[in-house]
Amino acid sequence: MSAEFDKLANSYDDWHNNLIKGSGFSREYFLEYKVKEVSRVLSDVAPLRILDFGCGVGDVIPYLQKYFPSARICGADISAESINTARERYPAISFVSFENGATPPSQMDNLFGGVIEQALARFETDFDLVFIAGVFHHAPPEQHFEILSAIKKYMATGAKIFIFELNPLNPATRYVFNKYEKPIDKNANLIKPGYLQGLLREVGFVISGRVYRIFFPYFLRGLVPFERCLGGVPFGAHYYLWGRV
Numbered sequence: 001m002s003a004e005f006d007k008l009a010n011s012y013d014d015w016h017n018n019l020i021k022g023s024g025f026s027r028e029y030f031l032e033y034k035v036k037e038v039s040r041v042l043s044d045v046a047p048l049r050i051l052d053f054g055c056g057v058g059d060v061i062p063y064l065q066k067y068f069p070s071a072r073i074c075g076a077d078i079s080a081e082s083i084n085t086a087r088e089r090y091p092a093i094s095f096v097s098f099e100n101g102a103t104p105p106s107q108m109d110n111l112f113g114g115v116i117e118q119a120l121a122r123f124e125t126d127f128d129l130v131f132i133a134g135v136f137h138h139a140p141p142e143q144h145f146e147i148l149s150a151i152k153k154y155m156a157t158g159a160k161i162f163i164f165e166l167n168p169l170n171p172a173t174r175y176v177f178n179k180y181e182k183p184i185d186k187n188a189n190l191i192k193p194g195y196l197q198g199l200l201r202e203v204g205f206v207i208s209g210r211v212y213r214i215f216f217p218y219f220l221r222g223l224v225p226f227e228r229c230l231g232g233v234p235f236g237a238h239y240y241l242w243g244r245v
Contacts, residue, residue: 024218113146
């Protein structure tokens with residue numbers, strides 16, 4: 001997985017633009033709406049330590065800074081090249097990379113959680129908020145439990161986790177995914193929200209909610225405010241889950 005995103009480290013913006021161009025919305029719109037949703041849900045909470053897990057080249061960092069200006073923000077990603085790019089863009093932010101290196105595939109599942117734990121330990125803090133967007137459909141299913149378990153160990157009591165993913169029930173999402181994401185990562189698979197919700201519970205999180213978003217293309221942008229009334233309708237292009245430790 002790291003190899004695919006190492007290749008994209010210096011061209012990620014162009015790839016992402018191709019990914020979402022059919023919607024008519026800008027790339028910045030999709031980056032900001034996720035953080036805005038987190039801010040809306042946590043309107044009465046001001047997290048002071050935020051982990052952007054799977055941060056890539058750091059595209060969401062400016063929006064985390066905008067909506068949570070008092071927070072210490074840290075980023076972690078499997079792609080060392082992407083982390084190098086993120087450090088160049090945002091030198092004031094702490095970043096770490098983690099990868100399996102030469103670990104044999106037969107041993108990888110048992111070790112990957114430990115690799116993540118070692119990387120997160122370098123931040124020397126427990127986090128109040130963990131933000132994860134578009135990560136789990138790229139990770140092998142056998143590693144999902146390990147990833148979440150490792151992250152949970154570095155979350156403070158009562159900390160919140162938000163996970164944004166593509167919705168496999170949306171036909172447009174499936175089309176774009178197969179056209180643009182599959183050629184980059186042949187092992188990627190869309191994740192059903194019920195599976196992810198069960199996984200969070202299995203790891204030990206308390207589920208707080210599930211919301212569907214992105215129902216309208218740009219030419220129907222006047223209807224976007226009504227998406228708040230459609231959060232329980234399982235056909236939006238994206239969904240997110242949030243829970244707490």
